[in-house]
Amino acid sequence: MDVLSDLLQRAQATNALVRQFIAQPPWSVTYAELPSLSVVAALGGCATLRIDDGAPATLAANDIALITGVGSYTIADDPATPPRYVIRGNTKYVDGQAVGPGEFHAPRTYGDGLGGTTIVRGVYDLHGAVGRRLLDLLPPVAIVAATDRTRPALSLLASETAREEPGQDAVLRRLLDFVLVVALRAWWSGPDATPPSWYQALTAPGIGDALRLLHESPARRWTVAELAGSVAMSRATFAARFTELVGLPPLTYLTSWRLALAADLLRDPAATVAAVARAVGYEDPFAFAVAFKRIYGVTPSAWRR
CATH class of the missing domain: 1.10.10.60 (Homeodomain-like)
Structure with missing residues (x-):
């Protein structure tokens, strides 16, 4: 087993979680109480990503954001759109009040359900010294531009997220691993990254x-x-x-x-x-x-x- 595969396998204390939401503008959602690593992508449109209270960054269609070690992040259709609700865990909060998980239109899929931008979000809860080795390889947010390899991977992940068949959790876990590895390869081969020596x-x-x-x-x-x-x-x-x-x-x-x-x-x-x-x-x-x-x-x- 190669080093990256070994790190990914040993560091994951719990199963990965994949969700997606579909929204028509204006839309904005804040994620708080974050797991160790988030994999976020916008399909069918662009989005803005703001980490904590920092400056917003643009996510073009099929770009992938790898997010680690931050307190919260907000995804929106436009930087000027005010936050509409907060997701903590699997619970939706509006004005500080829990209002449930939101309206699901398909397995693991919530939001307007009317087309528009689809945000796919996968999260890992990495643990321990091995997990830290993996997390230390990334900045707080790494945005990976869409490539001919990331687009079909994300499309398949989004398609499978909305399905519910035997073995679906295993399928999603492996697809999310695939998207993550493809994104890591693309990030470390880019001009803004310094890949680890190994x-x-x-x-x-x-x-x-x-x-x-x-x-x-x-x-x-x-x-x-x-x-x-x-x-x-x-x-x-x-x-x-x-x-x-x-x-x-x-x-x-x-x-x-x-x-x-x-x-x-x-x-x-x-x-x-x-x-x-x-x-x-x-x-x-x-x-x-x-x-x-x-x-x-x-x-x-x-x-x-």
């Missing part, structure tokens, strides 16, 4: 394969020589190339990944520190505790508390 290394001959091996078997007692042999490179060439592309030596990267996994495993009160140490490749709990404190500033037991 992302650029994923397609490098040998190095991408080595990263996959480390993520597939983080507890294995890897050596640089063994990794180099697994990808048919000399030890010296592999170590130099890995460090150049990833930004860390191979075993330093492995240690960082192991400890991120450990930080999340420690959230389980039933898992002992010794068990967590073994799960991420440390036979000696003391050595694990020393390495963990060096990275996170506290002992594993203190981190759990």
Whole structure:
């Protein structure tokens, strides 16, 4: 499994949620009490996006906005349209009063139901140290311009959002993952982004394969020589190339990944520190505790508390 796929799979504590609303202008909706990551797109028209009280940004048709780490955001047909209601969780509020989830016209679809602009919104509740690794890769809002790959992906997601058939939640989860990955690829290839070093290394001959091996078997007692042999490179060439592309030596990267996994495993009160140490490749709990404190500033037991 490649690094991005591994991050997405491990970081998602709860199922993704997908909703869409259809509105005729003037319209404006504010989303509060946000999950970790929102994926928002406008189909069939343009929209404006305002984060907290900041300046509005334009979402052209089929653009995708990736939103992280903000208190609220407002989507509207025009920056001058005043907020009409607020969504917190699955509840609609007007003038501070809960008025229910709104009028649904199809599964997961609410609003006017009369054509016009369709806003598709998917959210992820990411958690823990692994989730933080993913969120730290993005600014508070990243707007990805529509491409020939994003348009059909969004169209399929919108179509499936309004359906209710066996396995629909699984379909939507995978489609939202697809839209997210396509958007991340487009964002990191654009001029405004600085992709993480490991992302650029994923397609490098040998190095991408080595990263996959480390993520597939983080507890294995890897050596640089063994990794180099697994990808048919000399030890010296592999170590130099890995460090150049990833930004860390191979075993330093492995240690960082192991400890991120450990930080999340420690959230389980039933898992002992010794068990967590073994799960991420440390036979000696003391050595694990020393390495963990060096990275996170506290002992594993203190981190759990």
